[in-house]
Amino acid sequence: MSSLVKLTIQWEENEIEININEEATLGDLKKKIHSIIHLEPARQTFFDFPLLETLEDHKITIKELNLRPDCVFIVKDKLSIDKPVKPRLGSRKQSEELKTFVFKIMNKPRDNKKLLVLDIDHTIYDAQAPNAVLGARPYLQDFLQGIYEEYDIAIWSATELAIAEKKLAALNMIENPNYKILFVLDFNAMPKVLLEEGSYYTKPLKIIWEKYQQYSSANTIICDDKPMNFRGDKSNGILIEPYSYVERDTDKELLHLMSYLKLIVKQEDFAALDHKKWKVYKDYSTDSTSDSDNYNYGEGSSGGTDDN
Numbered sequence: 519m520s521s522l523v524k525l526t527i528q529w530e531e532n533e534i535e536i537n538i539n540e541e542a543t544l545g546d547l548k549k550k551i552h553s554i555i556h557l558e559p560a561r562q563t564f565f566d567f568p569l570l571e572t573l574e575d576h577k578i579t580i581k582e583l584n585l586r587p588d589c590v591f592i593v594k595d596k597l598s599i600d601k602p603v604k605p606r607l608g609s610r611k612q613s614e615e616l617k618t619f620v621f622k623i624m625n626k627p628r629d630n631k632k633l634l635v636l637d638i639d640h641t642i643y644d645a646q647a648p649n650a651v652l653g654a655r656p657y658l659q660d661f662l663q664g665i666y667e668e669y670d671i672a673i674w675s676a677t678e679l680a681i682a683e684k685k686l687a688a689l690n691m692i693e694n695p696n697y698k699i700l701f702v703l704d705f706n707a708m709p710k711v712l713l714e715e716g717s718y719y720t721k722p723l724k725i726i727w728e729k730y731q732q733y734s735s736a737n738t739i740i741c742d743d744k745p746m747n748f749r750g751d752k753s754n755g756i757l758i759e760p761y762s763y764v765e766r767d768t769d770k771e772l773l774h775l776m777s778y779l780k781l782i783v784k785q786e787d788f789a790a791l792d793h794k795k796w797k798v799y800k801d802y803s804t805d806s807t808s809d810s811d812n813y814n815y816g817e818g819s820s821g822g823t824d825d826n
């Protein structure tokens with residue numbers, strides 16, 4: 519069941535509230551804005567979302583944008599902007615001050631373990647599913663139990679803590695006898711990174727490394743379905759295919775991810791590996807000539823890109 523989402527649009531000096539179905543696309547939103555402010559959809563640009571300015575991205579649904587509750591769409595007229603608004607990567611200007619956030623600590627770290635930071639929505643769960651059994655990504659419990667042998671498991675979700683905890687409870691991930699969750703972080707721990715052309719929210723691992731000094735870029739992996747979430751930590755990030763419960767009969771992402779995480783676990787520096795090809799890894803543990811210097815993922819295409 520889809521539901522209505524309330525969005526705030528800022529246009530010139532005005533803030534306008536719009537109710538729109540969460541399944542509506544960005545293109546639908548532009549049409550709705552047109553009916554209110556009479557600015558042609560083609561001339562509208564969203565200041566905070568410059569990376570969505572392609573035809574294809576107009577098919578993204580409001581729900582898929584995973585907006586923060588306090589998000590405001592700043593609408594500008596492309597004709598009134600001197601230069602075309604084009605995404606330019608790597609031009610970070612500054613980071614906004616973080617709001618107060620808490621580590622919801624659930625368990626203690628164990629000695630000599632690596633750290634896996636997992637997103638919830640579309641990484642291990644699809645909230646659109648009729649129930650949590652269908653919403654859980656296939657092999658979730660096998661995956662968590664399997665990697666817990668070598669990894670401490672943390673959760674970082676771009677929702678509110680209470681909602682994240684509800685989802686984890688529905689997934690039977692709290693007080694599970696087979697593994698423990700170290701902590702949960704929510705969207706309050708996500709700073710807004712301002713680029714010259716706009717901004718995005720992200721999950722910088724240094725927040726975790728400052729608190730838990732046993733973890734670093736050498737032994738941490740963050741797994742998310744949105745590349746922007748680990749844009750500042752690309753060498754520690756694994757991009758996973760977004761999970762939708764309608765594909766649950768064929769989805770094997772978590773089995774592949776478990777194999778990959780186990781494959782790399784003995785590596786001294788995770789940041790030195792190329793995680794883009796994580797799905798086409800080569801199991802060099804069976805190859806006596808391999809070592810960390812000729813680390814090889816084998817042939818094939820990668821699981822995704824890291825630049826959009």
Ligand SMILES: [Mg+2]
Pocket residue numbers: 637638639640641742743744
């Ligand atoms: Mg997600």
